[in-house]
Amino acid sequence: MDDGMGNSAYLVDLGDGRGLAVDVSIDLRAVREAARWRGLRLAFVAETHLHADFASGARELAETHDTRILASAAGNRVFNHVGLADEQEFDLGGLRLRALATPGHTREHLSYLLSDGDAPLGVFTGGSLIVGSAARTDLDSPEATEDLTRKQYRSLQRLVTLPDEVAVWPTHGAGSFCSAPAGGERTSTIGTEKASNPLLAVTGEDAFVAALLGSLGTYPDYFRRLPELNRHGLRLPDRPAEPAALDTAQVRALLADGAELVDLRPVTAFADGHIPGALSNPLRPQFASWLGWLVPPDRPLVFVRDADQDLADAVWQAAKIGHFAIAGELDGGMKAWQAAGYEIARVGLADAADPADLATAPPSILDVRQRAEYTGGHVPSAMHVELGSLTTHADAVPDGPLVVMCGHGERAMSAASLLARSGHRELTVLVGGPGDWARTTGRELDQGT
Template identity: 60%
Template sequence: MRDPPRPCRGQILEDIVGFIDDHLMPLVDEGLGNSAYLLDLGDGRALAVDASRDLRALRAVARRRGLTVAYAADTHLHADFLSGAVQLAYDTGASVLASAAGVRAFPHQDLADGDEVDLGGLRLRVLATPGHTDEHLSFLLLDDGRELGVFTGGSLIVDSAARTDLLGADRTEELARAQYRSLRRLATLPDATAVWPTHGAGSFCSAPPGAERTTTIGAQKQTNPLLAAPDEDTFVERLVASLGSYPAYFARLTEANRRGPAVLAGTPPLPALDAGQVKAMLADGGQVVDVRPAAEFAAGHIPGALSIPLRDQFATWLGWLLPDTTPLVFVAGDGQDLAEVVWQAYKIGYERLSGHLAGGMSAWLEAGHPQTTTAFVTADQTPDGPYLDVRQETEYAAGHVRGALHLELGDLAGRAGDAPAGVVVACGHGERAMTAASLLERAGHTGVTVLDGGPADYAAAHGTKLDATEGGAR
């Protein structure tokens, strides 16, 4: 008797795509540039992969589909956010799946290379893929032995691989060589295997720009320049050359995730404070963070306040510019969501949130306290003085105003003295530039102007040109 015909490659790919569309829900954090995943196991249970401590979106999807999270898998000890696995274990009794080599200090199922986890029909096979971290795992999803997809965390990502310098400069090359071997191992999976990375565009864990957040093994063989490297040395050279700066808080969260974040009972409170309480907190070493849009901050703000507009990237700049030990009080505008402030802070381990100014700036002024204003103008209104670009190195290299001074925003607090007097501060649109101006003002600078726009606007208004740094754009 003949064996039944084997399905063709196209049919296999179609079946996998259909399964993914029906069962897998990516949950994208646009600010951190990461994706978590919720996998519907088909029996009312779900698997969560690399879930953040901010579980609002995951819970909403699970609730809508009638799912209970039964498994919470972490591919590695994250540096850019606190894991939600401990919270899921508390909330739903989820079994935490994680590397034995991570030596986590909370209950979890220790996993090592080659282990398999029965999800009730579907299975996860553990692949050790060190490089981004020492204990990094990838999770290969199997259906009756067929490879459906692989959760690659910070190993193979779309057209790149995650950075290898988070454990120190002295280990960067060693881990890059481990990353080479891990990517080569993943590349041996069938071409139709879906690739579900955690780090994507916008992540400071070294993802290139681009809209795609998932891919396939076959596609990466065609487009990933690291997989195209002819040998290990070339791979290491390319990967290390792509490494830019990253937020200061990354140095703290790996250990915090190893210990396990504290369990939370709902959204942590953000008490209302009157103007007198805010003034007293400032006198006692606290910091005001003004989350209003840049234009509102410019029109009037508490002297010494740090401007970090509440948007997707709020957590990144909070964690980059302030220590987690400083008591924080927030100034918000009408209609801004204070719960969003709280969750963005808590997902990166910032818990010393003293409160928010009740009544906003109106209450501050009514109490007789002074305010500071900052010039925020369009390109045709900016003076011809020195121009400070605070964008990331790759952005600056891709195109900048001729003669511009360049200091990344993340470095500016420690180098405020390098900024000349009467400077025009600029970024891509104005938000980071306003943050930079608030840092400069706090350091004693006066007469700072912020460009409401980007380098192309300035160049056109001032009759100058944009320069690019050779080899700088990635």
Template identity: 60%
Template sequence: MVTPTQVRVHAVVDEGLGNSSYLVDLGDGSALVVDAPRDLRAVHARARAERLRIRFAADTHLHADFLSGAVQLARDARATVLASAAGGRRFPHRGLRDGEEVDLGGLRLTALATPGHTDEHLSFLLSDGAAPVGVFTGGSLIVGSAARPDLLGPDRTDELARAQFASLRRLAALPGPTAVWPTHGAGSFCSAPPGAQRTSTVARELATNPLLAVGEEQRFVDTLLGSLGSYPAYFRRLGEINRQGPPVLDTASAGALAALPAAEVRRLCADGATLVDVRPVPEYAAAHVPGALSIALRPQFATWLGWVAPADGPVVVVRDPDQDPADIVWPALAVGVDRIVGELAGGLDAWAAAGYATTATRVLRPAQLAGEAVVLDVRQSAEYTSGHLPAARHVELGALADRAAGLAPGPVAVMCGHGERAATAAGLLERAGHHDLAVVVGGPGDWADSTGRPLVTGPDEAPGNPAASRGGEARR
């Protein structure tokens, strides 16, 4: 994107995590990158395309949803890391306080304290001379909303929500044409609303952002907190890893998978390793290693891997030959899944050739659900309450691992919006000892279209059918 003052700012979007990084052309062949992830492949590709050398790496806050790439850039590109002095980071960086400025060689970056999403959150105002160009708002003001204030625990949530109220009003006081460049966008579990727009202006947000229309602090707090849903368990540990600084990686070898013979994979699984099958759902359903988790390789792969795979145990991958190992390993590293020890050499064919058993999971279309005893809907609460099958039971996928053992035995058809999350849920149920499982390929809307029957809205109050009380961003 080219700003009105011809400053070139390039957004690098991660559709899976719902985030944006920004590469700023400083006009002398060098660049500033804001909120770069540990998976730097797209950032480096854009920098190469623009013939830019990364000289500065700025982080708006201690990210909970991904590991920062700033430490890696400091090692590989000798970039200067810019971040809040209040963040307590344990690695070399230039700590900034409210109002401090950084001369970027013609452009200027000014730190603005905007707590709320986190304690030490900074927004960075980019100026060309005396003219504000845009502001990198991180997890403060985002398009149509504000990022969630509950990541530091329930005892801090109200305080941080009130800080977010003040921070949004500080940003809204900037000149109307000032560009707004948030990190979190649609699809982020840091609570961006759905929508295609990932950047905005101060004037546009004043006209359209419902939170900026709420002038009373308590009503703002109630409105913001009422919009929050669940978030991945790994959010509770990545902030501290970012404070310490993620371990730097050997980028030449980090995206590779060691080939492990079937006997070794069998031994690792017996010792507690998690076997993750990244093949498309139909292939997993047709035949898979008993107990393997289906997490199909797609943009949302990293989120669900980080959410349902144990944080401290080894992971082994099963993939198709045409699936690139780098597209598995790098997204995993970005969410702190560092212990992928290798892949099943030769895939499922090699497993079967070694004489080891495989199993299958039934696949159903929504129209085939009439005879199923139990339909388990594993979507987020906001998705479920907006429309679900009559008598469907609800447990969010992120909570299923802890509750699978307590679910009644018997035939279960698992449903989400399309089938990928349902397949992951079926794997979790299989690991917990459930049998006679089916994956529904399609969602409640497909069921309503095929049967002509209406969906039910709101939470199901039936005994034994817990549904979370508040919604979150819909995730496919």
């Protein structure tokens, strides 16, 4: 499970030393380790759709493990695979997969019903039926969105004809920008979804279209790029190359030539001192999504980190969203930059749990969370501009003293770094979220826009 991206991949033990993997990313370390631990050879890998939110590892598995790829024939992938059509079955050597055309999330989307003889066990639903919802249908184009949403409705209606006890194994879950409600459950059953999924309780196709489309928020630009990348398939060495250790002069030269400086350190470390113009993106499970949202894929990356942070984690997370242009890291980190006598920038911090901090903070507040988070409860009179919009709309934020906030502080610091880059000054980042603010001040949050 990828907590940061909100996705799940699956490994099925076929009972004879072979395994089936489903919807794996290019970071194959976990599935390889799981297969090794169980003594399985990765004989098959199935793809439910051309993924928009992560780079697929299917082709890499095929070319490093002699794994057979099962995917929709309608996906027009340009590498070797077994193209499956609706109702086509594939014998896994005892267990069987039956392809079910379930378009909506994407045009070529397939779900896979896994059966033991005539007994259905579970269905890999990808971005069709997910726990408590259905995945978004607006990734193709504005012109195709309504048609795909209607197809999504029919796909869900088809899936719920399966027996109630059949397990539901979706790819997308809570935290995915492919749209999923909050919650910890990653799998379900057909019966549970029939009883509890709000979209299955909606009466009629038109009402379903209105409900699903009304729930959709924004998504990163890289979602437009990755499906075509996945159609061609990605190959990597066993791991991305170790980034070069760069001295301060090399870093300055790269930045002058247009490289992006990404500071991986925690919020407090960035606030205490950072290289002017650096993008704050703390290394955490959500790192890849925000890197892909805020940095163009062709821009070389230079990392700054603390010594105890795992550089390989940053490299693999970048690879998951198809960002491979990593120039290196600042050798010695901020200590080396300071020792060279170069300028240091700082950002103020305010603690949402500290009444004294709130009492002295500037009155203007910018909330950079997603729309649904903001409308669910925000500080009264807070402005709202999503973090993902600030790369192009920083000028929509007025100058002057400003407190920037999100749910915890990481996105707010990313926003502050973008605003500082665009010339904003007197910025303070709120550590904590609206709930902390409400508890500290004793005031209620506003709802809605």
